[in-house]
């Protein structure tokens with residue numbers, strides 16, 4: 001399916017939802033759009049080589065129009081594959097393409113891409129160059145502050161300068177280094193300390209670059225205080241686990257009108273979308289696994305979540321399950 005290229009990014013990167021494999025799928029992104037119309041949403045990482053060889057490109061790339069502004073994140077170390085993936089992203093109507101140079105997983109490392117590419121800035125530059133040449137979309141990069149013993153401030157500045165010279169439009173920097181040997185991906189998101197000052201140093205030295213800070217940001221207050229220094233804030237786990245915590249973000253970050261969003265509004269607004277998904281042979285749980293995050297810290301939350309979890313897996317294509325879940329919230333004034 002070929003679509004018209006669409007929206008201007010319009011500084012949507014002021015607040016973005018991080019790419020997260022198995023979490024930020026298209027259903028979660030549609031859910032997120034009920035909470036924020038303005039935040040930039042990233043896809044899960046798609047491996048450029050898989051796209052290159054796939055005969056199911058639609059399955060990998062299709063998204064819903066309401067997901068704009070949306071950034072396609074790709075991973076790979078082969079400029080030819082990455083160029084093709086970028087061209088496809090443009091044809092599909094994505095708003096930008098982001099290269100993943102931050103993922104430390106063994107699978108990604110064995111493919112010689114992700115965070116290990118930080119050791120070879122020339123290779124990253126060649127990849128980005130190929131992506132930039134293949135489309136008119138903004139090309140951005142997500143990376144760490146370092147890997148293994150390549151973790152000095154000078155190394156990071158040199159890396160960023162090299163990438164900036166190629167024409168990357170934005171840097172999303174996860175403010176932790178990654179240990180490629182010895183730590184698994186989960187540990188690499190928790191054990192290496194957050195070093196925001198290293199990212200701040202880059203912004204200070206290179207004020208003309210657009211720098212998006214990522215890692216460990218859990219509240220709107222933290223986010224606003226970091227926005228005084230950085231151009232954008234990217235939040236991953238806290239948005240996924242506590243979506244409603246961020247319900248005022250369009251107002252607070254983007255200056256939109258206040259909303260009175262409740263959990264029941266969100267579930268209700270997902271019903272027409274779920275209906276179409278079921279008609280296309282999708283399963284209720286594909287959507288409900290994300291919806292259960294909406295209700296927390298209120299009496300009865302646990303049993304509401306349990307019921308929705310069990311029933312949406314048992315009655316795989318019965319819309320009534322979501323309708324009932326929404327009604328329960330309405331009755332509780334939530």
Ligand SMILES: Cc1cc2nc3c(=O)[nH]c(=O)nc-3n(C[C@H](O)[C@H](O)[C@H](O)COP(=O)(O)O)c2cc1C
Pocket residue numbers: 018019020021022023044045073100101102103142174189214215216217234235236237238
């Ligand atoms: C389950 C999970 C999957 C992730 N998958 C990706 C991914 O596909 N691409 C990527 O660049 N980062 C990925 N990340 C890292 C996040 O984008 C983010 O950098 C990290 O979680 C730190 O931000 P946070 O503290 O706000 O969660 C993933 C993180 C989690 C928790």
